[in-house]
Amino acid sequence: MASQGELxxxxxxxxxxxxxxxxxxxxxxxxxxxxxAERAHFLIQQMIAQAREEGINIPYSATTEYLNTIPADQQxxxxxxxxxxxxxxxxxxxxxxxxxVRANRNTNVGGHIASFASQAALYxxxxxxxxxxxxxxxxxxxxxxxxxxxxxxxxxxxxxxxLTEDQLNHFRQEVDGKGLPSYPHPWLMxxxxxxxxxxxxxxxxxxxxxxxxxRYMESRGLIEASDRKVWTFIGDGETDEVETLGAIGMAxxxxxxNLIFVINCNLQRLDGPVRGNGKIIQELEGTFRGxxxxxxxxxxxxxxxxxxxxxxxxxxxxxxxxxxxxxxxTYKAKPGDYMREHFxxxxxxxxxxxxxxxxxxxxxxxxxxxxxxxxxAFKAAVEHKGQPTVILAKTVKGYGMGEAGQAMNISHQxxxxxxxxxxxxxxxxxxPVPDDQIESVPxxxxxxxxxxxxxxxxxRNALGGILMQRTSKATPLEIPPLSAFEPLLRASGEGRExxxxxxxxxxxxxxxxxxxxxxxxxxxxxxxxxxFGMEGLFRQIGIWNQLGQNYLPExxxxxxxxxxxxxxxxxQEGINEAGAMSDWIAAATAYSVHKExxxxxxxxYSMFGLQRTMDLYWAAGDQRARGFLIGGTAGRTTLNGExxxxxxxxxxxxSGLIPNCISYDPTFAYEIAVIMHEGMRRMFVEQEDxxxxxxxxxxxxxxxxxxKGVEAxxxxxxYLFRRGASDAGKAPCVQLLGSGTIFREAIAxxxxxxxxxxxxxxxxxxxxxxxxxxxxxxxxxxNMLHPTEKPxxxxxxxxxxxxxxxxxxxxxxxxxxxxxxxxxxxxxxVTLGTDGFGRSDTRKALRYFFEVDxxxxxxxxxxxxxxxxxxxxxxxxxAIARYGIDSNKPNPLTx
Numbered sequence: 001m002a003s004q005g006e007l008x009x010x011x012x013x014x015x016x017x018x019x020x021x022x023x024x025x026x027x028x029x030x031x032x033x034x035x036x037a038e039r040a041h042f043l044i045q046q047m048i049a050q051a052r053e054e055g056i057n058i059p060y061s062a063t064t065e066y067l068n069t070i071p072a073d074q075q076x077x078x079x080x081x082x083x084x085x086x087x088x089x090x091x092x093x094x095x096x097x098x099x100x101v102r103a104n105r106n107t108n109v110g111g112h113i114a115s116f117a118s119q120a121a122l123y124x125x126x127x128x129x130x131x132x133x134x135x136x137x138x139x140x141x142x143x144x145x146x147x148x149x150x151x152x153x154x155x156x157x158x159x160x161x162x163l164t165e166d167q168l169n170h171f172r173q174e175v176d177g178k179g180l181p182s183y184p185h186p187w188l189m190x191x192x193x194x195x196x197x198x199x200x201x202x203x204x205x206x207x208x209x210x211x212x213x214x215r216y217m218e219s220r221g222l223i224e225a226s227d228r229k230v231w232t233f234i235g236d237g238e239t240d241e242v243e244t245l246g247a248i249g250m251a252x253x254x255x256x257x258n259l260i261f262v263i264n265c266n267l268q269r270l271d272g273p274v275r276g277n278g279k280i281i282q283e284l285e286g287t288f289r290g291x292x293x294x295x296x297x298x299x300x301x302x303x304x305x306x307x308x309x310x311x312x313x314x315x316x317x318x319x320x321x322x323x324x325x326x327x328x329x330t331y332k333a334k335p336g337d338y339m340r341e342h343f344x345x346x347x348x349x350x351x352x353x354x355x356x357x358x359x360x361x362x363x364x365x366x367x368x369x370x371x372x373x374x375x376x377a378f379k380a381a382v383e384h385k386g387q388p389t390v391i392l393a394k395t396v397k398g399y400g401m402g403e404a405g406q407a408m409n410i411s412h413q414x415x416x417x418x419x420x421x422x423x424x425x426x427x428x429x430x431x432p433v434p435d436d437q438i439e440s441v442p443x444x445x446x447x448x449x450x451x452x453x454x455x456x457x458x459x460r461n462a463l464g465g466i467l468m469q470r471t472s473k474a475t476p477l478e479i480p481p482l483s484a485f486e487p488l489l490r491a492s493g494e495g496r497e498x499x500x501x502x503x504x505x506x507x508x509x510x511x512x513x514x515x516x517x518x519x520x521x522x523x524x525x526x527x528x529x530x531x532f533g534m535e536g537l538f539r540q541i542g543i544w545n546q547l548g549q550n551y552l553p554e555x556x557x558x559x560x561x562x563x564x565x566x567x568x569x570x571x572q573e574g575i576n577e578a579g580a581m582s583d584w585i586a587a588a589t590a591y592s593v594h595k596e597x598x599x600x601x602x603x604x605y606s607m608f609g610l611q612r613t614m615d616l617y618w619a620a621g622d623q624r625a626r627g628f629l630i631g632g633t634a635g636r637t638t639l640n641g642e643x644x645x646x647x648x649x650x651x652x653x654x655s656g657l658i659p660n661c662i663s664y665d666p667t668f669a670y671e672i673a674v675i676m677h678e679g680m681r682r683m684f685v686e687q688e689d690x691x692x693x694x695x696x697x698x699x700x701x702x703x704x705x706x707x708k709g710v711e712a713x714x715x716x717x718x719y720l721f722r723r724g725a726s727d728a729g730k731a732p733c734v735q736l737l738g739s740g741t742i743f744r745e746a747i748a749x750x751x752x753x754x755x756x757x758x759x760x761x762x763x764x765x766x767x768x769x770x771x772x773x774x775x776x777x778x779x780x781x782x783n784m785l786h787p788t789e790k791p792x793x794x795x796x797x798x799x800x801x802x803x804x805x806x807x808x809x810x811x812x813x814x815x816x817x818x819x820x821x822x823x824x825x826x827x828x829x830v831t832l833g834t835d836g837f838g839r840s841d842t843r844k845a846l847r848y849f850f851e852v853d854x855x856x857x858x859x860x861x862x863x864x865x866x867x868x869x870x871x872x873x874x875x876x877x878x879a880i881a882r883y884g885i886d887s888n889k890p891n892p893l894t895x
Contacts (some may be wrong), residue, residue: 002458037854062286078371085455087452088123088456091444092152094425096113097441101417103169106127109171112422114398118399119149119264120371121370130229132228135463138674141227141228144233146197147198150828157192190470192470200243202619204234214228222594227382235263235264235266236280246578248291265394267325267397287677293390298392328575329633376393432444445475472689475595476597482679484514489669490670501828519569522600523571524587524603525604527575577609581602584629588625597626601627602628622690627692629691630695635648636838638699649834650818653816665740699843706719706720716795717775722750723763725748731760732865736809736861746810759861772820775794776797795824796824807830809821809831
């Protein structure tokens with residue numbers, strides 16, 4: 001209803017004609033009462049449109065008053081027993097606090113109390129009334145928990161007998177296998193956590209793409225359409241991470257009404273206020289509404305309702321708007337008399353709370369702590385159609401911690417509470433902890449026959465059962481035999497040159513046509529399909545768009561026109577590596593999230609993959625993703641003309657850092673076929689929690705037929721490609737190793753060594769120096785721990801047994817990549833690599849510049865032989881002169 005009394009225009013001062021204003025407001029109120037809010041909204045829009053036509057400038061405003069979006073008189077009734085829920089929540093609060101305090105008494109492992117304290121009620125309402133579990137009859141909702149708040153999730157699981165007291169006692173003490181991880185980590189708790197999160201923005205962007213991939217699966221008939229939701233809990237400070245807000249426009253554009261963000265606006269980040277001089281809720285409201293989201297503000301708890309109802313002239317609303325977050329934080333760190341004096345700072349405002357005691361004022365609660373308000377917001381969110389929803393829930397960081405940290409800048413790092421603080425916490429939440437036990441901080445539990453325990457079980461059973469569980473297996477896939485990739489196993493043919501990128505595309509086409517698994521292949525490209533020769537997929541399988549294609553594409557008369565479809569298979573993400581990687585993670589975890597295995601292929605510029613989104617690659621490893629990542633146009637010398645920021649010399653080093661990422665740098669099509677087939681077997685048949693990174697190039701050359709019997713060695717990372725002359729036992733000999741396109745330079749170098757210098761070469765293709773190093777390290781470790789048993793041999797040692805001469809390795813990557821195997825070699829080892837900044841030029845010029853071409857390999861081999869005393873050093877000098885190598889050329893690392 002319209003406000004009564006004198007109305008204040010906060011921008012221009014006192015209303016010049018209050019009577020006229022009231023008449024307009026009463027007319028609007030009458031429309032709302034008799035014709036509904038939608039009609040009122042329409043009339044206001046028409047009036048604004050007419051005003052603009054008349055030349056009145058009415059700028060768009062994406063923000064509303066600093067009030068709850070859902071008024072008190074529109075709240076639905078609360079369906080549960082609030083008193084019993086409060087008792088349960090108080091136990092959870094205590095146990096969450098006790099975990100951290102106990103862990104810090106004898107260790108320095110840390111932990112966070114304040115974040116969960118601020119959102120305990122938010123989680124409580126979700127667990128009790130909204131979050132459906134995955135079970136045999138439903139797939140369930142997806143919850144991305146805020147990382148710093150998980151002591152509360154553990155505390156609830158403990159009350160429901162999902163975790164033991166011993167586990168809680170080992171919070172952040174995991175090495176002995178008993179403990180609980182600091183944040184949600186599926187790798188460490190694979191039966192409990194689904195998604196890894198902490199305040200890095202990775203949860204929000206992944207949640208958006210999980211919601212979108214759910215729509216993809218539904219559109220393509222892979223899962224049934226449903227009302228499942230993706231819930232994402234975010235700290236207001238986390239919204240400063242670019243990943244948090246970077247994809248919200250896409251979520252609105254795609255109409256992801258299966259997505260709900262809950263932003264815990266406790267106004268504090270790690271060191272202090274999020275927006276001390278501003279209002280983060282207003283800022284986020286404008287950002288999300290401007291992006292097209294449904295915004296629900298959950299600011300004030302029900303104890304404010306009577307005061308807001310008394311505010312007939314708008315002075316309280318005006319005061320709420322003018323107070324900045326730094327002041328709001330202070331109010332909750334001080335007693336009620338401080339707020340009376342500083343917030344209600346005029347006679348008119350003080351009159352609103354004249355009958356309130358200081359205790360009453362201190363108890364004025366925020367919306368994020370009020371289960372009645374929370375329920376109303378959550379219900380509105382799940383029922384909203386056509387848009388994603390964000391709930392901006394105002395809370396107090398360290399709620400209930402009193403002088404030990406409530407609303408204080410130190411609260412995020414608060415890990416220890418003294419006796420007085422513990423007593424204050426106990427008394428505040430009415431907990432049954434005797435004074436003589438207070439310092440031991442005992443964990444609390446309900447008896448199995450208690451009303452509280454039965455209530456928890458009843459509520460979870462109503463929602464499908466245990467929420468905190470993760471599916472680790474799905475139905476195994478029937479993958480095609482290796483022979484299905486016969487076109488890649490045989491020679492490309494004389495004069496028929498292809499790139500390894502083209503080989504990947506051919507393999508992808510074979511898989512797409514496979515009747516058993518073709519529909520499960522998910523090609524993902526960040527606006528580079530044509531670069532990788534994949535535009536043929538547009539016409540063949542289409543680009544997925546849940547709206548279809550509502551326009552005639554410019555190239556519709558072409559064979560490979562740009563085709564979007566509701567049942568399309570390609571995910572085309574635009575110039576958006578973080579989004580494409582999040583898409584890949586959603587597909588790569590579908591076996592767990594949807595109980596359906598998908599086979600994702602993410603193809604991108606290798607320089608713009610791991611380097612740009614390394615956090616997401618680690619997140620993929622953490623949540624046990626399965627799929628293929630393809631680094632296209634890989635290597636520092638294979639990409640013509642693009643320059644420094646496009647030329648990759650280190651992605652294989654980065655991928656090798658992730659324990660469950662299996663990395664390869666193949667040279668030939670048959671290597672790709674063998675590696676990919678083995679990857680599919682491991683991931684989609686055996687269901688191992690690994691994923692694959694392969695580098696491919698856009699350089700065309702002839703591909704040979706696969707030598708017989710090398711499949712197992714390809715997978716291990718090294719196989720004999722060509723042996724030197726068998727009758728040259730007395731001739732100097734070297735071992736030449738290489739990968740990717742530079743292995744072809746090694747092949748050419750072997751011919752030069754023989755023709756020009758009489759040196760024989762054994763040629764070893766090494767598709768994975770990373771796998772060789774991992775297996776070598778594992779072998780060395782076993783030998784160290786089993787000193788009395790027969791030593792094992794690493795694969796590389798086995799390969800080089802019985803060979804002669806120094807070993808020279810050349811790749812299109814920094815030397816560190818090939819240097820990984822040095823500890824497992826017992827003779828001279830020389831590595832050539834592309835250390836330094838990339839630059840534009842021809843492949844030939846770049847390979848000379850980075851000193852990895854055939855001539856540099858020959859010189860390196862001759863120098864190694866000279867150092868071993870096999871040939872004279874002058875031959876090295878002769879080779880330098882013969883091949884026109886500038887001895888005074890600067891080191892490429894320095895220029």
